[in-house]
Amino acid sequence: MKNLKLKNIAIALLLFVSCSDDFVNVDSQDQNSEDFFNSEQDYQKALIAAYDGLQSTYLNVMLGEIASDNTLSGGESATDVIGFQEIDDMIHTPNNANLRDLWSWMYGAVNRANFILEFQDKTDFSNKNNVIGQAKFLRAYYYFELVKWFGDVPFAVDKRIQFGDQFSIDRTPKAEIYAQMEEDLLFAAENLPYVQSEKGRVTKGAAQALLGKVYLFQDKFSEAASVLEDVINNGPYDLLTDYSTMFENDNENNIESVFEVQYSDLEGAGFGCLQCSEGNVAVGFNGIRNYTGPIFDSGFSFNVPTQEVVDEFEDGDVRKDVAILDIEAWASANSATFGVGFEHTGYFNRKYIARKGDLNTGDANLTNPNNYRAIRFADVLLMASEALNRGAISDTRALTYLNRVRSRATLPSVSFTGSNLTNAIYHERRVELVGEGHRFFDLVRTGRAAQEIDGFVSGKHEVFPIPLIEIQLSGNRWAQNPGY
Numbered sequence: 001m002k003n004l005k006l007k008n009i010a011i012a013l014l015l016f017v018s019c020s021d022d023f024v025n026v027d028s029q030d031q032n033s034e035d036f037f038n039s040e041q042d043y044q045k046a047l048i049a050a051y052d053g054l055q056s057t058y059l060n061v062m063l064g065e066i067a068s069d070n071t072l073s074g075g076e077s078a079t080d081v082i083g084f085q086e087i088d089d090m091i092h093t094p095n096n097a098n099l100r101d102l103w104s105w106m107y108g109a110v111n112r113a114n115f116i117l118e119f120q121d122k123t124d125f126s127n128k129n130n131v132i133g134q135a136k137f138l139r140a141y142y143y144f145e146l147v148k149w150f151g152d153v154p155f156a157v158d159k160r161i162q163f164g165d166q167f168s169i170d171r172t173p174k175a176e177i178y179a180q181m182e183e184d185l186l187f188a189a190e191n192l193p194y195v196q197s198e199k200g201r202v203t204k205g206a207a208q209a210l211l212g213k214v215y216l217f218q219d220k221f222s223e224a225a226s227v228l229e230d231v232i233n234n235g236p237y238d239l240l241t242d243y244s245t246m247f248e249n250d251n252e253n254n255i256e257s258v259f260e261v262q263y264s265d266l267e268g269a270g271f272g273c274l275q276c277s278e279g280n281v282a283v284g285f286n287g288i289r290n291y292t293g294p295i296f297d298s299g300f301s302f303n304v305p306t307q308e309v310v311d312e313f314e315d316g317d318v319r320k321d322v323a324i325l326d327i328e329a330w331a332s333a334n335s336a337t338f339g340v341g342f343e344h345t346g347y348f349n350r351k352y353i354a355r356k357g358d359l360n361t362g363d364a365n366l367t368n369p370n371n372y373r374a375i376r377f378a379d380v381l382l383m384a385s386e387a388l389n390r391g392a393i394s395d396t397r398a399l400t401y402l403n404r405v406r407s408r409a410t411l412p413s414v415s416f417t418g419s420n421l422t423n424a425i426y427h428e429r430r431v432e433l434v435g436e437g438h439r440f441f442d443l444v445r446t447g448r449a450a451q452e453i454d455g456f457v458s459g460k461h462e463v464f465p466i467p468l469i470e471i472q473l474s475g476n477r478w479a480q481n482p483g484y
Helices: 009-021 040-066 082-088 097-118 128-150 174-191 204-217 221-234 281-286 307-312 327-334 377-390 395-408 418-433 439-445 468-473
Strands: 071-074 257-261 302-305 324-326 347-349 372-376
Touching: 040 071, 040 082, 040 097, 040 128, 040 257, 040 281, 040 302, 040 372, 040 439, 071 082, 082 097, 097 128, 097 468, 128 174, 128 204, 174 204, 204 221, 204 257, 204 372, 204 377, 204 439, 221 377, 257 377, 281 302, 307 324, 307 418, 324 327, 372 377, 377 395, 377 418, 395 418, 418 439
Parallel strands: none
Antiparallel strands: 071 302, 257 372, 302 347, 324 347
16 A cells, blocks of 8 residues: 555645755745545545655654664764764753654644644535544554654644744643543544555554553553454454564564555665655665675665674574564675674664665655555554553463564463563563664653663653754743753
């Protein structure tokens, strides 16, 4: 379903281009928006633009790994994308350009979803609740990213944040934003089918899974367990039998995919506008430096796995060679050559590095078509297991879900209870989801970040700084996060 992003995209971009560049709309392109939303087609065009914001979340995924103990920043040198290097070393400041990109891109995407919801009552049509359900999911998804990264953030519901609004909108407590996410996702789950007409569109299962994650981030264990077990027991998902094919470009939107960010090879990206890419920019950034050989293509050698995370895999775990590419062993066995970048560990994130034969136009490192598997069924099983265990609801069911994931990895079942089971779940999440951007936030929400991440300061690094320029644009209305 690459077409979800492509059809009508020119019209969508004309409507929304001003939202992508910054948190505020300085030169609004939609003064006549009241003349829009007169048909389902209009709503669908706006919805495509709201989906398009997902593509820029490649940055969130990369930095979620780099900030954790799973990977090092890498790159060509210690000054190659300095914002990545700072986050890796936990010395980032409010002037970090990459954090400002993340803030700006997520708020641009929120505005696109809110634009639809601002006019949700204007025109009726038979498929309307489906469209509104998708828009509400997307708004929740983008706000969830903002809260994960920045904590309390400026917040608007069913209206766009436009130029001048920053002087009157305060940072809203994240508990209030979580409550809106819950409301949005409950609506989406009630009004969306398990299977949409186009792959890549939001489904009931995706809304339920994200709702379960939102609950889990708030330690609402009984609510999380309930909705996640409903996905497990009633959804159309299962673990993919052959794990080795999970992240290949020709096996997208498979039975394990609960929600997947769709990418294509459509030309349009450049280093001056990475958010313009219709491709997965992270794939090129993660790639092997100056590589020649079979299977893989070259890249920029960022986001390199550490020896520590490689050692976390148990003997016999089939996931290790799917997640981690040992480049020296590979080169020796396949007569390949490669360059050594900064902080070279000898390992690459095999899940998301370029493969030969991927269709690309323009700069191949910026337009890779490999989809990001945003929510996998394995993640749902492990979240349910954690909620059941940490909520003291049922270690028996928690073990069932944990061992289901381990069985697919060809590992023996475990029979822990209590805190030993909790630690086993944490371990399983790390090795199952390595390279997928979840580790830093798992450590923060479970209170383990300070003991696992070098340089992490408790009371500061749980969230990232609000970009300084955004505080200045607010007339210094917004207080900075503690420690920054």
